[in-house]
Amino acid sequence: MFEVFAAYLRTKGGLTDEELKLIKGFTISKKVRKRHFLLQEGEVSHHNCFIAKGCMRMYRIGKNGTEHILRFGIEDWWMADYESYNTGNPSKNNIDALEDTDLLMLRKEHMDVLLKEIPRFQDFVKKLETKTFDISQDRILSNISDTAEERYLKFVTAYPEFNRRIPLHMIASFLGLSRETLSRIRKNA
Amino acid sequence: MFEVFAAYLRTKGGLTDEELKLIKGFTISKKVRKRHFLLQEGEVSHHNCFIAKGCMRMYRIGKNGTEHILRFGIEDWWMADYESYNTGNPSKNNIDALEDTDLLMLRKEHMDVLLKEIPRFQDFVKKLETKTFDISQDRILSNISDTAEERYLKFVTAYPEFNRRIPLHMIASFLGLSRETLSRIRKNA
DNA sequence: CGATTCTTTGAAAACAGTCAATCTGTGTGG
DNA sequence: CCACACAGATTGACTGTTTTCAAAGAATCG
Numbered sequence: 001m002f003e004v005f006a007a008y009l010r011t012k013g014g015l016t017d018e019e020l021k022l023i024k025g026f027t028i029s030k031k032v033r034k035r036h037f038l039l040q041e042g043e044v045s046h047h048n049c050f051i052a053k054g055c056m057r058m059y060r061i062g063k064n065g066t067e068h069i070l071r072f073g074i075e076d077w078w079m080a081d082y083e084s085y086n087t088g089n090p091s092k093n094n095i096d097a098l099e100d101t102d103l104l105m106l107r108k109e110h111m112d113v114l115l116k117e118i119p120r121f122q123d124f125v126k127k128l129e130t131k132t133f134d135i136s137q138d139r140i141l142s143n144i145s146d147t148a149e150e151r152y153l154k155f156v157t158a159y160p161e162f163n164r165r166i167p168l169h170m171i172a173s174f175l176g177l178s179r180e181t182l183s184r185i186r187k188n189a
Numbered sequence: 190m191f192e193v194f195a196a197y198l199r200t201k202g203g204l205t206d207e208e209l210k211l212i213k214g215f216t217i218s219k220k221v222r223k224r225h226f227l228l229q230e231g232e233v234s235h236h237n238c239f240i241a242k243g244c245m246r247m248y249r250i251g252k253n254g255t256e257h258i259l260r261f262g263i264e265d266w267w268m269a270d271y272e273s274y275n276t277g278n279p280s281k282n283n284i285d286a287l288e289d290t291d292l293l294m295l296r297k298e299h300m301d302v303l304l305k306e307i308p309r310f311q312d313f314v315k316k317l318e319t320k321t322f323d324i325s326q327d328r329i330l331s332n333i334s335d336t337a338e339e340r341y342l343k344f345v346t347a348y349p350e351f352n353r354r355i356p357l358h359m360i361a362s363f364l365g366l367s368r369e370t371l372s373r374i375r376k377n378a
Numbered sequence: 379c380g381a382t383t384c385t386t387t388g389a390a391a392a393c394a395g396t397c398a399a400t401c402t403g404t405g406t407g408g
Numbered sequence: 409c410c411a412c413a414c415a416g417a418t419t420g421a422c423t424g425t426t427t428t429c430a431a432a433g434a435a436t437c438g
Contacts, residue, residue, distance in 0.1 A: 062334050130275040133271065143365060144362070145249075148394075175333065176334065178394070184418085358384070358385080367426070367428080369385090369386080372387085
């Protein structure tokens with residue numbers, strides 16, 4: 001299973017075989033079956049998880065019990081609760097699998113070592129972080145400035161794969177809409 | 190003016206006098222008067238700017254000409270368009286001063302040198318970045334899960350100073366509401 | 379003081395949420 | 409293989425919230 005991760009790091013990050021060998025030494029493989037949890041509220045998010053195959057979501061439970069989805073992840077995406085991961089605080093979120101999922105995980109302590117040892121890896125991760133931040137800024141802008149329909153259309157354009165694989169009611173939750181509203185938007189679009 | 194910046198870095202970042210001397214060598218002072226721009230759409234955000242005194246906002250112009258405010262900054266906050274700053278792409282946003290503002294700025298190239306040379310500074314900045322990211326995650330969650338009134342109340346609780354110093358119609362823009370709606374929310378709260 | 383910016387108010391229209399019922403497809407166990 | 413349960417999607421009627429438009433009232437600044 002490591003080979004999927006290696007291919008990704010080679011192609012997207014330009015890492016060498018020596019560097020990959022070093023990373024491999026710390027990498028943990030894990031399978032999470034559909035509807036099973038990778039992380040539950042109250043636990044600490046110790047690992048940064050690369051998704052080799054499958055689909056996950058991170059969500060928070062509101063006071064009336066509603067699920068609010070903060071992010072999705074599919075192949076080639078990373079998944080963790082970065083707030084908990086970086087601070088060591090217990091997570092307020094849950095992460096579970098929407099499909100049977102294969103992960104390659106690195107403990108934060110090991111990740112930190114690798115980042116220090118492999119400048120190329122550090123640069124690559126830094127770029128990912130920057131991009132993740134930009135995306136969240138765009139999402140905020142969309143939330144405060146776009147109509148529900150515009151928000152949905154941007155979502156479909158940016159993430160056609162999510163739209164295909166993820167149930168409507170979860171996309172609605174991600175966009176901050178009721179499923180009924182999203183269902184009607186889809187009909188008129 | 191550097192002394193305000195130095196005090197901040199000493200207190201919040203634990204930097205030593207030698208380290209401060211190094212930073213001082215790269216620091217540029219700048220004053221931006223009320224209603225004047227620090228950055229305009231199309232320019233590259235080359236500097237990371239520490240606000241020693243005053244108040245600024247970053248906003249984007251929508252297609253119908255509406256201003257959508259992405260962030261505010263006051264004393265002890267940093268201001269830049271980090272998308273442009275990190276990538277070198279022209280900014281899609283504007284930054285202007287809501288009050289006469291004193292800044293201490295570091296060019297990205299110099300900032301990168303300082304981060305490499307001063308591990309304590311790097312750790313400190315890393316923590317700030319983590320926190321900034323967490324805050325934007327919270328804002329997204331609030332946008333997709335809270336009512337307009339809850340969003341406003343969280344804003345007031347988290348940033349009482351903003352609420353005091355910033356005009357209502359700009360807070361409305363930040364929250365994604367019309368000024369009329371926010372005015373009515375304030376009356377009933 | 380006059381001009382500009384900011385805030386409030388009312389009324390109508392647009393929008394999204396809720397509730398309840400129904401429909402669809404999928405998969406499981408008898 | 410069928411019956412049934414279950415997760416997901418849709419629809420209609422109704423309610424509530426937010427926007428829009430228009431006007432006017434404060435506050436601030438030169």
